[in-house]
Amino acid sequence: MSDNGKREKKKESGFSVVRKTYKYFFPIAWRIHKGFFFASAIRTVVGAIQPFVAIIVSPLIISELLGERNIARLIVYAAILAVAGPLLSFISSWLSVVNEKYGEKFDNYFEEKMSRMVTELDFQVTEDKNALDQVEKAKTGMDWYSGGVAGVFSPMFEIIGEIFTICGTVALIAVYAPWLFLVTLIVAAVNAIIQNKQNKIEIERFGQLSKINRAFGYYGWQTSDFRYGKDIRLYGAKDLMVERWNKYTDDSIAIWKESGDINHPLDHLKNVFNVSRDIASYLYLGVLVLSGGISIAVFTQMIAASSAFNSSLGSLLYQLQDIVKRCNYAYEFVKFAQFPAAIQKGNRHIVDKPHIIEFKNVSFSYPNTDVKVLDGVSVTLRQGEHLSVVGLNGAGKTTFVKLLCRLYDVSEGEILLDGVNIKEYDYNEYMNLFAPVFQDFKLFAFSVKENIVLDGVCADKELKELIEKVGLADKTASLEKGADTVLFKSFDENGIEPSGGEQQKMAIARALYKKSPVVILDEPTAALDPVAEYDIYRQFSTLVGGKTAIYISHRLSSCKFCDRIAVFSEGRIKEYGTHDELICIDNGIYAEMFKAQAKYYN
Ligand SMILES: Nc1ncnc2c1ncn2[C@@H]1O[C@H](COP(=O)(O)OP(=O)(O)OP(=O)(O)O)[C@@H](O)[C@H]1O
Ligand SMILES: [Mg+2]
Known part of the structure; x- marks a missing residue:
């Protein structure tokens, strides 16, 4: 395990994490829900086309108004604006609903996989603090932090879409107002640096919170598990537990506050840069119009194109960092899935003979x-x-x-x-x-029979004999549902609370049944x-x-x-x-x- 710790300290590059995360998740995601990728691809195309409707049609309307004023053409242009934009928006949002459903399906699949992996962990690993932290990181890493599998792949499609939009708008702007790029690129670069800093803060916070969440889970589970109820009441453990709980709450609040204190001013700074960029762009384009460099129609087109370019460039830089951030979280699941085995396992078969x-x-x-x-x-x-x-x-x-x-x-x-x-x-x-x-x-909140047989199939006669052998016959006969009576009240209000000795007899019956x-x-x-x-x-x-x-x-x-x-x-x-x-x-x-x-x- 110390090896694993060392490996963790060696920082991997963002690209390497994205590559490994995709390499792990893509084959599984593709196998279970190909539809997600098709829907995402169509949404990317739709999203990339969308801004060009206004960029192309708006200047045509203005030229028409300033020129021939042909009503038929104006109606066609207005109709395109009125129909194409909302239609593309509708398709895009419908596809995002489709993808949300896929996202939920992915989440269910990986939650189940996680439960399986935890139960299949080598027992020795379950006493290792690093391993337990890794379990917590894998769980939280796959929830809203990364947005699950859908969250990991979505930025890739966004990036492709943004690149498409950027290429189109660049081509237009380069012809009429090339200097527009300068101010835009400077602001985008500064914003990217700020965003990068914010991402680092968030990833650091994730690491700190994972440790605290595990402690939270422990105290939460103990206080809600009534089997601890007697000891908690009679030994005054409540105060100690509440005290610990409060300590972790305070720690967790302190971590959020600390990251918030740095993040909020940075958010304001990004806004200031964006507003300054817009002012500079308008001034530059205004000067071009006044000096006769471009027409009013082109001015409108440049405004629309530069707005699309800005938002796509900002989004591209954001998505590039977001993909690394999300993959960093989801990669915790990959690390957990590839956790080194604690004990050596061979493949020699056991011969059926006296051992x-x-x-x-x-x-x-x-x-x-x-x-x-x-x-x-x-x-x-x-x-x-x-x-x-x-x-x-x-x-x-x-x-x-x-x-x-x-x-x-x-x-x-x-x-x-x-x-x-x-x-x-x-x-x-x-x-x-x-x-x-x-x-x-441990016995489970299953029926008496299920606790003895667990995953096997047992004939009633065999079960009855077993129950008799361990001295549980009278007890089982006294229960309304016999061996089908559920233990404990966790899920069934009629569940029984067997005595310590009765539980031990059931455990012995389970061992004998095996x-x-x-x-x-x-x-x-x-x-x-x-x-x-x-x-x-x-x-x-x-x-x-x-x-x-x-x-x-x-x-x-x-x-x-x-x-x-x-x-x-x-x-x-x-x-x-x-x-x-x-x-x-x-x-x-x-x-x-x-x-x-x-x-x-x-
Ligand atoms: N998971 C563990 N990690 C570290 N030390 C452990 C662990 N489990 C047991 N030990 C230690 O190993 C020693 C032997 O424990 P073990 O449970 O084998 O004793 P035992 O003979 O079964 O005792 P008892 O009669 O109380 O059941 C004890 O000192 C115990 O503290
Ligand atoms: Mg012992």
Whole structure:
């Protein structure tokens, strides 16, 4: 990740960012909605023709009025002015409505893509502050900052249109009033410099606000998530949260104010330059008329042409900067899409046979820390073996299973599956081997059934058996909609709030349903009542069947039904053996822990 940070600091040129952004988005946008590009192209042509109606027809009317005054011709000219202008405007605005719809479709597509990408991120990345900032930047970068995909491509069409208009008006002005360019170009150049400064301020503000928005999101989400409600109320967390929230609000206001303080005077300055340019242009053209250099009709034409030229040139310079600015924002999405993988993934297939898992001298430090949470862990687990993992808080038990489940890559040593480093296997196939119930498992605001089955299809009979096995039969039977009852009240006012133990039973059912050859239960009975706990112990062999099982528990009585016990202490396996072996070790950690617990039951 630090690599990524370094890469970010190396500033890319505006052109390179536009090129890369277009290279990423164009093939996707073209594939999903070609219509957007056709509509934009037609709108460009219409927009480029539009100013020429007045530029060409107005002087004709004036010449006619000053000359022959042919009524028929005057009517034709007036009709062209009256019909062509509004018609072209109508077509242009209709096409912009069409493109707005495409814009929304693009937004939906990329919002969904973003959600997918976030859920597919390597787990390790989700704890990285840079990555989380990048997620926020990618999200906000794709909203109004860039205007999404439509916003990224629109300036390109505008630029083409403006170039067309500029070429036409230049040709006209060059013939009659060439000096008009001088004043116009000077003002346009000064305005471009000012605009460039304003864009830089905005891009800087975007970077600062992305960090703050993420913090905002966190506090906003916590205060509105009723699962935090008890702790917030009973521990007075409200004041701390409001205080933090206010701090971020103040920071955010300060950033807007700071950029506004610089931006507003610059806006006024641009206006002053524009007005000065118009005055100078009129004076120059007026002098030309008075000196007989041009006719009144040409004067009118020059006024119309110079006005079109000014606005097109201003717009061209603005669009050139705007395209860079918008692409800079949208490029954050591209950077996120190309985020480097945190863990190594191979393509070796897993052979369907009894598996042997082997930790060989595995050490591990969490990313961006140098504390060895695991230090030289070696252990072998054969198919069907039940390993109990015990140890004090922070000993490294959960970390041990996180490494096995490939949520992180080991720092030193290796984990082998059937003699092959697990990094070499196809990631999804490998993940399918494991059905873990983590300490901090999460259930979703779906039905009981959906929480157990998730993306699978489950026959009612199988679901019923599973529910019975984990001791949820009575609870489910008592619910009006049975297993179709929705959990929590997030989306359904009749949603139920299962107790901690009931939630744990559902999580165990979900793990068993996955039918993976390795089941991992991290503190699976912590929230269960003694009867339910006893049931799980009693039925453990039936529950996990011939599967390999890793069972992390602080209740040492549960170790008795496991084949082997690994006692973790300070990141190492200090003792390893059966219950009967470990209990006999003089001053052994396990023996001491077991005696300490047994004391309470005597
Ligand atoms: N994501 C993380 N980033 C940094 N350090 C972490 C992270 N997760 C855990 N740790 C640290 O690693 C150490 C081992 O944690 P682990 O969760 O493996 O302990 P444990 O044995 O499962 O403890 P418990 O019995 O409390 O569940 C702890 O000191 C913890 O603070
Ligand atoms: Mg743990």
